[in-house]
Amino acid sequence: MEFFVFVCAALMILLGAVGVIVRKHPVHAALSLVLTLFGVAVLFVAQEAHFLAAVQVIVYAGAIVVLFLFVIMLLGVDRVENLRTEPLTAQRPLAIIASLGLLGVLVAAIVNGNGVLNERGSGINLPDLQNGSDANTVQLAESIFSQYVVAFEVTSVLLVIAVVGTVLLTRKAKLGAK
Amino acid sequence: MIALDPLLQDDLLWAPLLIVLLKVLVVFVVGLLATMLMVWFERKAIAGMQNRIGPNKAGPFGILQTLADGIKLFFKEDSFPSRADRFVFALAPFLSFVPAFLAFAIIPLGGDFRNGSSGEVTLFGQVTRIQLADPPIGVLFALAISSIAVYGIMLAGWSSGSKYPLLGSVRATAQMVSYEAALGLSLACVLLLSGTLSTSGIVSAQTTIVDWHIISTGIVPFFIFMIAATAELNRPPFDLVEAEQELVGGFNTEYSSIRFALFYLAEFMNTVTMSALIVTLFFGGPQPIAVGNFVLDIPLLPNALEGTVWLLAKILVFLYIYIWFRATLPRLRYDQLMDLGWKLLIPASLGWFMLLAAQRLARQNNWNIFVVTGSSIVVLLICYLLMQAAFARSARERETQGTMF
Numbered sequence: 001m002e003f004f005v006f007v008c009a010a011l012m013i014l015l016g017a018v019g020v021i022v023r024k025h026p027v028h029a030a031l032s033l034v035l036t037l038f039g040v041a042v043l044f045v046a047q048e049a050h051f052l053a054a055v056q057v058i059v060y061a062g063a064i065v066v067l068f069l070f071v072i073m074l075l076g077v078d079r080v081e082n083l084r085t086e087p088l089t090a091q092r093p094l095a096i097i098a099s100l101g102l103l104g105v106l107v108a109a110i111v112n113g114n115g116v117l118n119e120r121g122s123g124i125n126l127p128d129l130q131n132g133s134d135a136n137t138v139q140l141a142e143s144i145f146s147q148y149v150v151a152f153e154v155t156s157v158l159l160v161i162a163v164v165g166t167v168l169l170t171r172k173a174k175l176g177a178k
Numbered sequence: 179m180i181a182l183d184p185l186l187q188d189d190l191l192w193a194p195l196l197i198v199l200l201k202v203l204v205v206f207v208v209g210l211l212a213t214m215l216m217v218w219f220e221r222k223a224i225a226g227m228q229n230r231i232g233p234n235k236a237g238p239f240g241i242l243q244t245l246a247d248g249i250k251l252f253f254k255e256d257s258f259p260s261r262a263d264r265f266v267f268a269l270a271p272f273l274s275f276v277p278a279f280l281a282f283a284i285i286p287l288g289g290d291f292r293n294g295s296s297g298e299v300t301l302f303g304q305v306t307r308i309q310l311a312d313p314p315i316g317v318l319f320a321l322a323i324s325s326i327a328v329y330g331i332m333l334a335g336w337s338s339g340s341k342y343p344l345l346g347s348v349r350a351t352a353q354m355v356s357y358e359a360a361l362g363l364s365l366a367c368v369l370l371l372s373g374t375l376s377t378s379g380i381v382s383a384q385t386t387i388v389d390w391h392i393i394s395t396g397i398v399p400f401f402i403f404m405i406a407a408t409a410e411l412n413r414p415p416f417d418l419v420e421a422e423q424e425l426v427g428g429f430n431t432e433y434s435s436i437r438f439a440l441f442y443l444a445e446f447m448n449t450v451t452m453s454a455l456i457v458t459l460f461f462g463g464p465q466p467i468a469v470g471n472f473v474l475d476i477p478l479l480p481n482a483l484e485g486t487v488w489l490l491a492k493i494l495v496f497l498y499i500y501i502w503f504r505a506t507l508p509r510l511r512y513d514q515l516m517d518l519g520w521k522l523l524i525p526a527s528l529g530w531f532m533l534l535a536a537q538r539l540a541r542q543n544n545w546n547i548f549v550v551t552g553s554s555i556v557v558l559l560i561c562y563l564l565m566q567a568a569f570a571r572s573a574r575e576r577e578t579q580g581t582m583f
Contacts, residue, residue, distance in 0.1 A: 031266070034329070050314045054321075062326065066332065
């Protein structure tokens with residue numbers, strides 16, 4: 001059963017990933033990305049990480065890709081792009097080198113950690129939970145809000161800085177043109 | 179463990195499988211019937227409010243009008259606009275229709291939750307819940323589903339290849355994504371008190387009327403949730419998505435026949451689901467009205483079945499309120515909609531959430547609850563004043579320098 005779910009989810013992920021690259025239309029590519037994200041959510045559920053699965057769907061599929069699509073529609077870039085012209089000439093060879101390097105790192109990591117993959121982990125030991133609340137949520141909340149609270153808050157500050165910076169940059173550009 | 183439902187915890191046998199199939203069938207059929215009756219109810223009620231008769235030909239009181247309309251739509255020509263993106267155009271109605279039904283799966287539809295009972299019933303010798311699925315993530319599932327429903331509307335508008343549907347869908351997406359934040363934050367207030375994500379857990383935490391989350395969270399989260407839910411449903415007064423005067427028909431302008439019917443069905447199904455969710459979260463779902471030890475019991479009915487009756491009665495109230503909204507309130511302007519969402523509802527729900535969290539912390543550590551509440555309110559007031567100052571400043575700058583965007 002678990003194997004069957006894994007195969008289906010893996011197929012979804014791979015199909016989506018290939019679709020993102022192969023589909024010429026940006027909207028179709030974005031929809032393929034949704035397929036991949038759903039596959040990952042299914043894998044999370046299969047690993048009993050229900051909360052992560054929900055967040056995966058709410059945040060990635062529900063907010064981020066919607067934002068992608070929104071920008072694609074609003075800016076009207078939903079046309080097939082001409083791939084012949086190259087704004088940066090060095091881009092393509094560099095991209096090939098970088099992707100080969102990444103592939104090498106991934107393969108090396110998998111080969112190196114081969115033994116670990118075959119072992120079964122002991123799982124997380126939790127004290128008994130009352131009225132059947134989800135163990136994932138409790139565990140995550142305890143990690144984020146007690147042990148790693150500083151890192152968590154710093155990350156959120158980083159996000160706020162990014163938002164404020166974006167607003168400021170776009171305003172500056174308009175002021176200069178005035 | 180896929181679900182908390184005791185039915186699914188042992189080995190897979192025939193009886194549990196059949197019960198699950200039966201539940202799926204019942205939820206689907208009840209969903210379709212509820213939608214059909216909701217359409218009729220809305221038309222009839224609005225007609226009454228506007229001094230008209232409304233549908234009165236098909237069946238008694240025109241109750242079969244929706245069925246007749248559905249059959250008519252089935253037999254109409256199914257047309258593809260020439261500039262449409264065919265695959266996405268065909269996919270969009272289903273992306274709208276399927277989530278509408280999926281969200282209904284997590285609503286507890288009955289069962290005895292009184293005096294700490296778990297709401298479980300025995301069906302064909304198997305212990306189960308009157309609810310299709312009770313996943314550990316509970317209400318987060320509803321949020322996830324409602325964020326998927328955005329795709330249906332968005333892709334429908336885009337794939338039509340025409341400008342009015344595109345404008346409608348851009349509006350709808352912006353609206354749904356912004357109000358989802360307020361929806362989630364007011365939901366967090368309920369989760370803070372119930373301490374569980376599971377819908378059956380939330381229901382069993384609301385035994386007496388004082389425990390109903392509308393009272394125990396202090397009413398404000400309920401109003402925010404109600405407003406945000408109305409916006410999420412694209413129902414009046416937040417129906418700019420299909421503002422007829424401006425956009426012809428909104429995202430579904432180019433749709434005809436059964437594809438249009440699917441959108442229509444999804445819209446009404448979502449209204450029913452959202453009412454059920456509001457009842458589950460804030461009004462105790464299938465719990466009877468109980469004050470202290472006094473329980474308003476319906477005689478002759480078993481308690482489990484009584485839960486269904488209570489749930490139906492409560493849902494009907496909210497369906498009526500939605501119809502009432504439609505008949506009473508004028509449509510908001512786009513900037514009013516965005517101001518309401520971002521400048522009022524989101525800060526208010528966040529502030530209220532902080533207040534509840536502070537109170538909870540005070541109770542846990544035996545601090546003086548009045549001092550904690552008072553100082554939290556002072557802090558929130560300062561935040562509110564700062565925010566108002568920022569709004570005033572930006573409004574002044576807009577006056578002098580013009581808009582930047």
